[in-house]
Amino acid sequence: MSRPRKWRSVCSLPSNSRFGPLGPSLEGLQPVVMTVDEYETIRLIDHEGMTQQECSEEMEVARTTVQGMYDSARKKLAASLVEGRPLFIEGGEYRLHDHNGPGFGRGGRGCRWRQRMGNEEGENQL
Numbered sequence: 001m002s003r004p005r006k007w008r009s010v011c012s013l014p015s016n017s018r019f020g021p022l023g024p025s026l027e028g029l030q031p032v033v034m035t036v037d038e039y040e041t042i043r044l045i046d047h048e049g050m051t052q053q054e055c056s057e058e059m060e061v062a063r064t065t066v067q068g069m070y071d072s073a074r075k076k077l078a079a080s081l082v083e084g085r086p087l088f089i090e091g092g093e094y095r096l097h098d099h100n101g102p103g104f105g106r107g108g109r110g111c112r113w114r115q116r117m118g119n120e121e122g123e124n125q126l
Helices: 036-047 052-059 063-083 112-116
Strands: 008-010 032-034 087-089 094-096
Touching: 008 036, 008 052, 032 063, 036 052, 036 063, 036 094, 052 063, 063 087
Parallel strands: 008 094, 032 087
Antiparallel strands: none
């Protein structure tokens, strides 16, 4: 029996989950599907500027797991851009942060939930 997968901790779902080229109909184009946890690695590493180690702590998984998800996400992003295929963000093995729980955020620097709450001092309140 194989080892059960560990759920990846994700701050929030993306506000947009479908992207694609402008122009003619997208019918007949096979979409590229990126999982929510792969999206989270792109967001934390490339957008928030975290290292893979910091990202792994935020997502509560091993750094090697983050490295694999990040590599996969970058390949999917490149395929969508280069081949002009739509990109869908859906599925994956994740759970949303419990924003009130004791384990929330491990530092929480990368979580957009706090930013959406309009509380600039949120990081000091936990």
